[in-house]
Amino acid sequence: MTSPLSALVAEELALPVEPAVSAMAAAIAARYPHAARAVLFYGSCLRETRLDGLMLDFYLIVSDYRAAYGGGWLAWANAQIPPNVFPFEHDGLIAKYAVLSEADFAALNRAPASSVSVWARFAQPSRLAWAADDAARGTAVAAISQAPVTLFALTLPMATNDNPLDIWRQGFALTYGAELRAERKGRNNSVIDADPDRYARFGAAALAIAKPIADAPRRWPRLQRHGKLLTLARLAKATTTYAGGIDYLAWKINRHADAAITIRPWQRRWPILGAISLLPKLLMKGSVR
Structure with a gap:
């Protein structure tokens, strides 16, 4: 049975994107004909209609890394320090795309993940710009539906009230402290203020099923330390994959x-x-x- 939160995620993922975004997503998938399962569009360009000069953000979800790369260094690096990130150009637009396997994408959206980077992003809006088939769509919906639940489960023990928007704000403030981020102060609030109705609806649905994680106050300092070290490790790895x-x-x-x-x-x-x-x-x- 589909939960209210999963229904909201499925509806949001199915919202249309600009034709140029769809074309770029399909072109990214075409680079991995034996492995591509889904291409997700996310980030600050999501609501833009004029894309020239912007860097578009995608996640490519693959069946597994060997199928994507044929083994070797890239497959090993993607498994050890996910994701790999690559630049991409198509029809005059530029983008970057991160590569995760379906298994890693599901795991990194759940509360046991040792990094906030995936679930913090996919608790925010995204679009399914390309999918291999209905099974791939369902797998993406299931994984992303865990992201808001993870944020709420880890934030509720420190929350001062049960207002979903306040929980979102506190949760994003915590996640922004768990990575080395280049953002203006107050960015965590501006994300919510851009679409408070969306966050109220998703927050209410997440609040209904999220179970507070009792040791969250002890986990957040570990997430913050690990997240910043992981950012540096990914940066070092990117020098071998990202021109x-x-x-x-x-x-x-x-x-x-x-x-x-x-x-x-x-x-x-x-x-x-x-x-x-x-x-x-x-x-x-x-x-x-």
Whole structure:
């Protein structure tokens, strides 16, 4: 039997996207003909209609990593430090897409996940821009339906009231502290304020089934420590998979935090050291938290 929350997720995922987004999602899937199961569109571009000059965000869900890559380094890296992230261009638009297996996508949306990065994103709106078949659609809905439940289960023990919007705000404030993020202060509130009706409906449905996790106050500091270390590990890994990764990092920080950073030639030559060298200045300025 479909729960009210799953019904809301299915309805939201099925909302139409711009034709250019659908075309790009299909093109991403076509790169993995033996493994692609679903392509999800998410992020700050979701409500945009003029996409030129923007970096679109996708998740590619695959059956498994060997089917996607044929084994080797990429399959191993994706399994050990998920996800792999790749740049993509199609018909004049640019994007990045992260790759997760169906099993990892389901696991990383649940409360036992050691990182907030997947469930914190998919507790927010997304669209199913491409799916291999009805089974793939159902698997995506089931996984994403866990994301708001996870956020509420981990936030309820610290909540000051049972207002869904207040729980969302506190939950996002906690998740923003669990990653190295380039966001303006108050971003967690602006996400909710952009569509409070959506968050009220999803929050009420999540609140009805979420069971507070008793040790959440002890888990959050661990999630925050692990999340920031994981961000650095993913950044290091991205230098082997993401061409121009340090320039994308600078673009993202400048766009979200008005940091006005520029990348020097030596930082492009040694992107891991270059990215690490930016951190002290960004942390001191509060551009990355």
